[in-house]
Amino acid sequence: MPELPEVETIVRALAVQLRGLVIESAQYWPSRVFRGVMPPELDGTQVKEVRRHGKYVLVELDRGYLAIHLGMTGKLLFDVPHNQYTRAQWHFKGIRLGLEDIRQFGRVIWAEQMPEELRKLGPDPLEISVDEFVIRARSHRTGIKSLLLTQTFVRGIGNIYADELLFRAKVHPNRSSAELPKHVLRRMWKEMTTLLEEAISHGGSSISDYVNTAGRQGSFQKEHRVYGKAGEPCGNCGSPIQKTVLAQRGTHYCPVCQKL
DNA sequence: AGTATGACCTGATGGC
DNA sequence: TGCCATCAGGTCATAC
Structure with a gap:
């Protein structure tokens, strides 16, 4: 579903709300979006920055990177109740970020370094000369x-x-x-x-x-x-x-x- | 290297 | 109302 402008819109809001916050806890519901690999324990990790990389939302933590692709039906929403399509929730002080994805074409990747899936992509259309x-x-x-x-x-x-x-x-x-x-x-x-x-x-x-x-x-x-x-x-x-x-x-x- | 096809998922919509 | 086919912002794997 979301292409560059939609992801950019999401990222701008996430950056304002999450920058500097610390993950207090996280919950993951097993689904295809993890491709069999759940992120590790991230409690106590701080959000340094939230950026867009192509169609990925890239959450830069003080220890590693969380990259979220929304596929066709992925949504990142603040403070909405868990439902059958909730795939992940990250709890911060005073705010909770949820990932919903009906079709599960989305993806959550965690890596210590910038993930390979993102590094292999071409230049950004708004940056290429x-x-x-x-x-x-x-x-x-x-x-x-x-x-x-x-x-x-x-x-x-x-x-x-x-x-x-x-x-x-x-x-x-x-x-x-x-x-x-x-x-x-x-x-x-x-x-x-x-x-x-x-x-x-x-x-x-x-x-x-x-x-x-x-x-x-x-x-x-x-x-x-x-x-x-x-x-x-x-x-x-x-x-x-x-x-x-x-x-x-x-x-x-x-x-x-x-x-x- | 290219391209064509199907797979992966679930829901909405429209025809009968 | 029910059933079936088709379509949907995206990749990915496989086979020519």
């Missing part, structure tokens, strides 16, 4: 949407923002990455930056179940131009937005504005 973006994109032949979804290429873009970005940049989702002209890739980089920053400023997109740590929805779904708009007229040219399957994902685009 335009030149590096162009060079990296040109070194792959695969379809551009598939590449945008590949977290080792850039980290944090998912299905919504891939579709929205390609529409804004007027690029067909199945165009071969290596064959995109440099000026088109530069345009994509620019649109990527503005799209993600706009989405963050709206608190992310809420389609069905995304909510921030306060249980509130984002509003960027109101600004979507193609995602979830199949059959509706394109805002540029009026022709109907198409929906197909590409890279195993529902893909929305304007067949007139985004030519192959």
Whole structure:
């Protein structure tokens, strides 16, 4: 569910509330999110910082790192009662952070050092330079949407923002990455930056179940131009937005504005 | 290296 | 109301 803007929204709230707090106790309910490895005893450990790394929430402790991926249906919520989907709870003085995840596609990783799963990811889309973006994109032949979804290429873009970005940049989702002209890739980089920053400023997109740590929805779904708009007229040219399957994902685009 | 497919999970929705 | 198929913000493993 959550992509870069949603995770960024969550992380900003978590950082404010958790920085400096000490874990008093933690509870874990066995589920797929732990992949068979529960975090060790962390009582007495202090939260140094909370950062985003791609789609991961990275909680930097004074001893080790807790990395949380929210998958499709993961939520981090303060002070809500335990329910059947609660996978973990961390108790701090005066506040309790719970992880809920219906589908269990999320993941909790603990490691003494920055976890390998995070280190192997590509650069952040809001930090990569335009030149590096162009060079990296040109070194792959695969379809551009598939590449945008590949977290080792850039980290944090998912299905919504891939579709929205390609529409804004007027690029067909199945165009071969290596064959995109440099000026088109530069345009994509620019649109990527503005799209993600706009989405963050709206608190992310809420389609069905995304909510921030306060249980509130984002509003960027109101600004979507193609995602979830199949059959509706394109805002540029009026022709109907198409929906197909590409890279195993529902893909929305304007067949007139985004030519192959 | 690429891509296509299925798997992993559960719930919501729509057709019959 | 019930049953079935399909779809959903994401990875991951396996097979061509």
